Amino acid sequence: MTTTLTRPGALATSGHPLVRPDAAKHLSDEQIAELGRELDAVRDEILAKRGATDAAYIRRIIKIQRTLEFTGRGALMFSKYKAAWAAGTAMLSLAKILENMEIGHNVLHGQWDWMRDPDIHSTTWEWDFVTPARSWQHTHNDLHHRWTNVIGKDKDIGYNLLRMDADQPWRPFNLGNPLYNAILAPVFEWGIALYDLEIPDYKEGVKSREAMNRDLKAVGLKALKQFSKDYAATPLLAMATGSGRRALYGTLAANAIRNFWAHAVIFCGHFPDGTDTFTEEMVEGETRGDWYVRQMIGSANISGSKFMHLMTGNLSHQIEHHCFPDLPSNRYAEVAVKVREICARYGLPYTTGPLPKQVGSTWAKIFKLALPPKKTSRSPKASPA
Numbered sequence: 001m002t003t004t005l006t007r008p009g010a011l012a013t014s015g016h017p018l019v020r021p022d023a024a025k026h027l028s029d030e031q032i033a034e035l036g037r038e039l040d041a042v043r044d045e046i047l048a049k050r051g052a053t054d055a056a057y058i059r060r061i062i063k064i065q066r067t068l069e070f071t072g073r074g075a076l077m078f079s080k081y082k083a084a085w086a087a088g089t090a091m092l093s094l095a096k097i098l099e100n101m102e103i104g105h106n107v108l109h110g111q112w113d114w115m116r117d118p119d120i121h122s123t124t125w126e127w128d129f130v131t132p133a134r135s136w137q138h139t140h141n142d143l144h145h146r147w148t149n150v151i152g153k154d155k156d157i158g159y160n161l162l163r164m165d166a167d168q169p170w171r172p173f174n175l176g177n178p179l180y181n182a183i184l185a186p187v188f189e190w191g192i193a194l195y196d197l198e199i200p201d202y203k204e205g206v207k208s209r210e211a212m213n214r215d216l217k218a219v220g221l222k223a224l225k226q227f228s229k230d231y232a233a234t235p236l237l238a239m240a241t242g243s244g245r246r247a248l249y250g251t252l253a254a255n256a257i258r259n260f261w262a263h264a265v266i267f268c269g270h271f272p273d274g275t276d277t278f279t280e281e282m283v284e285g286e287t288r289g290d291w292y293v294r295q296m297i298g299s300a301n302i303s304g305s306k307f308m309h310l311m312t313g314n315l316s317h318q319i320e321h322h323c324f325p326d327l328p329s330n331r332y333a334e335v336a337v338k339v340r341e342i343c344a345r346y347g348l349p350y351t352t353g354p355l356p357k358q359v360g361s362t363w364a365k366i367f368k369l370a371l372p373p374k375k376t377s378r379s380p381k382a383s384p385a
Helices: 029-049 052-076 082-108 133-144 172-196 199-203 209-241 244-270 288-297 306-311 315-323 329-345 355-368
Strands: 019-021 382-384
Touching (some): 019 288, 029 288, 052 082, 052 209, 052 329, 133 172, 133 209, 172 209, 172 244, 172 355, 199 209, 244 315, 244 355, 306 315, 306 329, 315 329
Antiparallel strands (some): 019 382
């Protein structure tokens, strides 16, 4: 169930969409095809380089993550002392962020399947997140990465809750955009679990009752497991030192911190100014080169330090991730240099900026799109190819 580079139709080498986005309308079919070949070559180069160094990297990160989690939960056993509570909460927060972002997200994309390690494989990994891994792989890998930013197809544009593009119809409900997003951030894992149930599809008859019951059971079992670990086992053990209640607060805080961070990183990778959206008409007849263009101009990066890139799961290189979702995340910084140069050479935007700027841009869009559209006509999104 892992994401591959292409989707149906993306392997075509001739023809072109009926329309192309404005950002790419200056490119000819031949240029689009050549761009695709160049990016394929970048991917092939990294595939050829994968080896012991990469395997050692992910195993080291997993070891660090598990050490942080074990030590953090251990410190929470003595959380009646403020220093122990602060240290335990901080370490557990870091552990949860690392597990979700650099490990879980990327393992579930199949980035490490080539190692053939059954413990670090997209078909066996279950992450520290309420939504079951298999449900997330379906909505994220199979749907979002296939239909990136295609209005009406990619339901990650707003997660069935927020209006995140001017081409989405406005409803009075959308006035609550900022409030909904503020509530979503600290409980992001629960919002994703609810989204992954695909309730609108069930209501429309696209998803069967059997499938819904199966997914509800999976979420219920996963939620029970998460509650048992964070809100029962850790606090109960801490009661021996009189720290039970504060240990509970520590696990609650760690989950909220992880949720805030994951929400910020993911929203900054998809919704700041400079990211484009597409109509279904634009992806008809889409070639491999066109698919790459859609990934590049529909995503945004976050600039920063190596530590920041690590803590984002290297999703700070969102453009590179969308072009190459199955390449090892530790290679994205290397790939980014080449992708940025290709974008410049072909006259395509490469949207990036520091985290505060991207967060501010995303929130500004959330507020703006909460309001009904002005009656003046919008400029066309795309021009004939």
